[in-house]
Amino acid sequence: MEEDNQIPVTLRQPEDYVIPLVPRTKRPAEQNWPNSRYWFNDEVIINHLSNGGNVGFLTGISLVMVLDIDDDSVSQLVNHYNTFVVKTGSGKVHIYFRITDASDEELRSTILKDRNGKRIGDIRGIGAQVAIPPSIHPNGNRYTELNNNPIREITISRFKEIIKEIANINTTQSTSIEENNEPIPVTRVSRSEMEFRKIIELIKEGKGKEEIYAFMTENYEKWNERDERSRNAYRNNTYENALRSVEEGKKPTPLKNIKVNPGDEIRAKSSILDMTSGISIITGYNAFCPVCRGQKIVHTKSKLTCHDLFREEIESGERNGCLNEKGRPVAVDFEPIYETGYMISVYDPEDSGNNMLIVPIFIRNNIIPEAYQAKKDWEGDLLIKSIILDSHIKVFPQTKKIVDWYLYVDKYEFEIKEEEIDFKLLRRFGNIKRDKEFFEQNFIQDLYERILAKKTNALVLLSPLKVLLPNGKVEWGIINSIEIGDPGQSKTYLAKQNLKYTKGTNSRFVSVENSNNRGLLGSVVRNQNSDSWTVKVGDIPKASNAMIYLDGYSKLSPEDMTQFRGILEEKIFQISKAGGIEKECPVRIIMLGNVVKPISQYETKHQASFDMGSTESDYSNKFSGPDRRRLHHILVVADADTDAKKVDAHILKRRPVEMKDIEKYWSNLRAFAWSRKPDDFIWEENILEHVQSLVNSLRDKYSSFSMLYGILSKGGSKMFAIQLASVAILHESFDEKNKVVIKKEHADWLYNLYIDEFTDLGLDVENELKNRYKAHVIAISRKCPLEVKNMLHLMYKYGGNQSSIERAKITNRMQINRILNQIIEYELEYASGTKKHWYKLNEGSGENREFTKGNFMFFSDNDLPAITKKGSSSLTDFGRMLVKEISNMKDSKVFEDKIIGIPGVDVTTVTGVTPLEEKSDKKLKEIIQSNTKEIENKKKEVCDTNNPVTDVTPVTKGIIELNNISTEGVTDVTPVTNEEEPPLFEEDNS
Numbered sequence: 007m008e009e010d011n012q013i014p015v016t017l018r019q020p021e022d023y024v025i026p027l028v029p030r031t032k033r034p035a036e037q038n039w040p041n042s043r044y045w046f047n048d049e050v051i052i053n054h055l056s057n058g059g060n061v062g063f064l065t066g067i068s069l070v071m072v073l074d075i076d077d078d079s080v081s082q083l084v085n086h087y088n089t090f091v092v093k094t095g096s097g098k099v100h101i102y103f104r105i106t107d108a109s110d111e112e113l114r115s116t117i118l119k120d121r122n123g124k125r126i127g128d129i130r131g132i133g134a135q136v137a138i139p140p141s142i143h144p145n146g147n148r149y150t151e152l153n154n155n156p157i158r159e160i161t162i163s164r165f166k167e168i169i170k171e172i173a174n175i176n177t178t179q180s181t182s183i184e185e186n187n188e189p190i191p192v193t194r195v196s197r198s199e200m201e202f203r204k205i206i207e208l209i210k211e212g213k214g215k216e217e218i219y220a221f222m223t224e225n226y227e228k229w230n231e232r233d234e235r236s237r238n239a240y241r242n243n244t245y246e247n248a249l250r251s252v253e254e255g256k257k258p259t260p261l262k263n264i265k266v267n268p269g270d271e272i273r274a275k276s277s278i279l280d281m282t283s284g285i286s287i288i289t290g291y292n293a294f295c296p297v298c299r300g301q302k303i304v305h306t307k308s309k310l311t312c313h314d315l316f317r318e319e320i321e322s323g324e325r326n327g328c329l330n331e332k333g334r335p336v337a338v339d340f341e342p343i344y345e346t347g348y349m350i351s352v353y354d355p356e357d358s359g360n361n362m363l364i365v366p367i368f369i370r371n372n373i374i375p376e377a378y379q380a381k382k383d384w385e386g387d388l389l390i391k392s393i394i395l396d397s398h399i400k401v402f403p404q405t406k407k408i409v410d411w412y413l414y415v416d417k418y419e420f421e422i423k424e425e426e427i428d429f430k431l432l433r434r435f436g437n438i439k440r441d442k443e444f445f446e447q448n449f450i451q452d453l454y455e456r457i458l459a460k461k462t463n464a465l466v467l468l469s470p471l472k473v474l475l476p477n478g479k480v481e482w483g484i485i486n487s488i489e490i491g492d493p494g495q496s497k498t499y500l501a502k503q504n505l506k507y508t509k510g511t512n513s514r515f516v517s518v519e520n521s522n523n524r525g526l527l528g529s530v531v532r533n534q535n536s537d538s539w540t541v542k543v544g545d546i547p548k549a550s551n552a553m554i555y556l557d558g559y560s561k562l563s564p565e566d567m568t569q570f571r572g573i574l575e576e577k578i579f580q581i582s583k584a585g586g587i588e589k590e591c592p593v594r595i596i597m598l599g600n601v602v603k604p605i606s607q608y609e610t611k612h613q614a615s616f617d618m619g620s621t622e623s624d625y626s627n628k629f630s631g632p633d634r635r636r637l638h639h640i641l642v643v644a645d646a647d648t649d650a651k652k653v654d655a656h657i658l659k660r661r662p663v664e665m666k667d668i669e670k671y672w673s674n675l676r677a678f679a680w681s682r683k684p685d686d687f688i689w690e691e692n693i694l695e696h697v698q699s700l701v702n703s704l705r706d707k708y709s710s711f712s713m714l715y716g717i718l719s720k721g722g723s724k725m726f727a728i729q730l731a732s733v734a735i736l737h738e739s740f741d742e743k744n745k746v747v748i749k750k751e752h753a754d755w756l757y758n759l760y761i762d763e764f765t766d767l768g769l770d771v772e773n774e775l776k777n778r779y780k781a782h783v784i785a786i787s788r789k790c791p792l793e794v795k796n797m798l799h800l801m802y803k804y805g806g807n808q809s810s811i812e813r814a815k816i817t818n819r820m821q822i823n824r825i826l827n828q829i830i831e832y833e834l835e836y837a838s839g840t841k842k843h844w845y846k847l848n849e850g851s852g853e854n855r856e857f858t859k860g861n862f863m864f865f866s867d868n869d870l871p872a873i874t875k876k877g878s879s880s881l882t883d884f885g886r887m888l889v890k891e892i893s894n895m896k897d898s899k900v901f902e903d904k905i906i907g908i909p910g911v912d913v914t915t916v917t918g919v920t921p922l923e924e925k926s927d928k929k930l931k932e933i934i935q936s937n938t939k940e941i942e943n944k945k946k947e948v949c950d951t952n953n954p955v956t957d958v959t960p961v962t963k964g965i966i967e968l969n970n971i972s973t974e975g976v977t978d979v980t981p982v983t984n985e986e987e988p989p990l991f992e993e994d995n996s
């Protein structure tokens with residue numbers, strides 16, 4: 007969200023008001039605008055601006071007069087007046103003055119004339135308004151502040167002087183600008199221009215050259231007036247020019263090259279920025295002569311006579327113009343033609359410039375599908391596809407300036423992108439292994455190593471849309487991945503280089519940071535004036551069927567994130583308001599992001615990958631487990647991975663294959679992959695069984711990560727299988743009909759990629775760590791003193807939350823610390839012999855020292871962590887394992903709710919785990935919530951077993967139920983003292 011709405015600070019005075027203008031026009035958006043009163047910070051204005059609307063400043067009412075000057079020679083003197091000045095979108099100036107002593111009469115709007123009486127602009131006062139920054143002129147330019155001076159306060163007499171000065175400055179010819187409310191004349195065309203258009207019409211009708219020549223000779227005298235040679239030359243010329251014009255007309259004109267000439271036919275390619283349905287506009291006028299009743303459709307209302315209207319017919323003698331009783335030509339009447347349809351803002355998809363031209367187009371309802379579902383589908387297509395439209399330039403009849411134009415669409419078609427594939431180019435590397443060396447040399451050659459990233463980027467690039475699996479099901483074949491890491495890892499470079507292989511497609515690089523608040527996916531905004539919905543579409547749906555790099559995805563807004571998940575999961579782009587737009591939107595996505603701390607500060611890359619986002623505030627948006635599981639690959643790249651010397655050596659190395667060739671090869675292979683139909687894939691016999699065994703092997707190896715990686719979770723086999731299409735294409739595995747042949751060896755290749763990926767993420771290290779932890783956990787749990795066991799048991803119940811234990815008044819923090827600070831000594835059997843270890847629950851084995859005690863040498867295990875995380879009460883992995891182990895050691899009696907007192911703890915009056923006064927629902931819920939998942943599971947376990955609760959006091963029963971403790975045989979719970987309480991555990995290490 008932008009905090010600043012960009013309205014000039016100067017215009018933010020309490021007495022100054024602004025109004026919403028129709029986007030990209032100078033027209034008020036509200037009918038009753040002269041009576042509107044909005045401050046710059048009004049929600050209406052802020053929303054309007056954020057939806058791309060323009061804003062106008064109400065002149066007159068706050069004593070502010072604006073000189074709207076059309077003359078360039080005056081514009082140059084603006085600084086002279088030391089007041090606030092705005093440069094308009096058309097390059098002219100608005101000069102602001104606040105008049106201190108004017109009457110209402112003197113604040114009226116009038117025309118600004120030069121000394122010869124020629125109009126050079128307007129004086130805007132009461133009842134008028136002027137567009138202000140950040141409005142956008144219909145020509146696409148923004149209104150900007152030329153300075154940020156305050157509005158100068160002057161007297162009315164000084165103001166009149168200034169007007170005189172300006173009138174005298176101007177001596178140059180002013181451009182012709184129509185009066186307010188005065189109609190625009192219909193563009194007059196010369197006679198030969200009219201003839202030229204007639205020839206074009208005939209060519210379009212399919213008339214042949216001879217036929218047209220005959221027509222010319224017959225209808226246009228001037229071709230007969232001359233001698234035969236020049237007559238023929240003239241005729242040839244006219245015909246050839248017309249023919250060329252027709253041919254060129256078939257090719258779309260780039261929008262920014264359109265010459266605005268009302269009535270001209272334009273064929274243009276465009277992409278949609280936003281659309282509003284159900285808009286009624288005047289698309290033209292029925293002009294008719296009240297005398298002869300002859301009529302014609304014209305673009306604009308203008309002063310026309312019957313003679314003007316039927317000029318062509320009168321000249322060719324078909325008709326006589328009507329005269330009134332005074333012998334003057336009769337003025338024609340106008341009837342507006344209303345049409346309802348879609349008003350759409352479009353841009354040229356090939357215009358990637360910063361100053362992109364946005365053009366309004368109008369598609370009337372009767373050329374779009376009628377049926378509800380078909381219409382929704384059509385709207386969806388409109389949002390994500392480019393269209394080629396055949397249209398006419400028209401001007402908005404309500405406005406006075408000729409530049410205020412739009413394209414009236416006669417017909418349109420959705421652009422179908424078909425790439426040519428060079429099948430000979432498909433086989434270049436043959437049986438060469440797609441190994442480290444291959445990727446180093448042949449895929450984004452000038453990027454050093456980054457092999458894992460190169461491999462997965464190539465797979466995403468080469469993934470076909472849909473694949474028919476051997477089980478007979480058609481599945482999405484597209485691959486999505488994520489790449490996170492330290493800054494400066496050439497992630498963006500790799501992305502932009504890879505995108506070179508997707509030229510001519512809708513693929514793009516999108517930075518979340520730079521995208522504005524219209525959202526990356528799309529949004530719907532209600533237009534309060536027209537009561538209609540405007541649908542805006544974002545960058546991601548526009549990459550439909552193609553590939554997108556999404557940089558800084560952790561900054562996605564929550565709404566965008568929700569839609570983004572939909573695209574990742576269902577490949578559906580959805581806008582639920584405004585009747586609902588739902589469109590299939592398959593996009594190959596590679597997400598890029600930075601990790602909060604340097605990766606080297608984490609134990610493994612896997613752990614680092616949970617800290618996504620480049621700033622602290624991004625924490626809230628980080629990917630959840632289900633989000634991670636939707637991705638095919640998760641990569642983490644770290645600074646430590648790159649070797650500066652090797653990078654240099656690589657850059658200086660001569661490459662066997664030229665860059666251009668490489669670009670051509672991958673583009674072609676990619677185009678081939680993207681154009682494959684689902685049944686263009688042939689699967690080796692029994693390959694799915696092979697896939698299953700590979701995936702099982704991965705799952706066995708990394709069993710504790712099944713909730714974090716898609717390939718290891720349920721459905722992982724399918725995720726694995728669909729990628730094989732891409733792997734086979736990478737290996738140029740094609741038969742003679744260019745069908746893709748998927749083999750078991752491709753599955754092996756992918757399996758090895760995953761092994762590399764998981765090894766790089768550090769899953770092996772974590773696995774190994776867990777095994778080692780296990781040995782220590784068992785030893786510690788057997789050797790620790792009884793009071794420690796009891797404490798660990800309490801920690802099990804409270805999820806390691808010491809505050810909860812304290813709140814439950816079982817014991818206090820001091821006692822907890824005393825118990826957890828004991829040194830536990832134990833020994834482990836190694837191949838090399840027995841080693842003595844020691845451990846402190848509160849600190850781990852963090853003290854890096856070895857010591858002898860008696861006959862023994864004690865080793866430090868300085869990587870055994872404490873049982874709780876530093877600065878928080880939650881358990882570490884190690885702590886969780888230890889606590890769990892202790893709880894598993896219990897004999898059945900232990901868990902009967904007799905715990906309570908803890909020998910050696912100075913607690914005398916404990917009646918249960920949870921004291922009486924604390925069993926209010928709220929409190930218990932709080933305790934439960936603060937506990938870990940283990941407790942939730944335990945609770946479920948208890949609820950599911952048929953352990954009848956018998957014979958306990960109501961109080962205890964309540965406690966027991968809520969604390970998930972098996973209650974078999976519990977008879978009563980009475981206050982206990984340290985002396986009376988029997989030990990919970992037998993000393994099993996004596």
Ligand SMILES: [Zn+2]
Nearest residue numbers: 295298312328
């Ligand atoms: Zn007439």
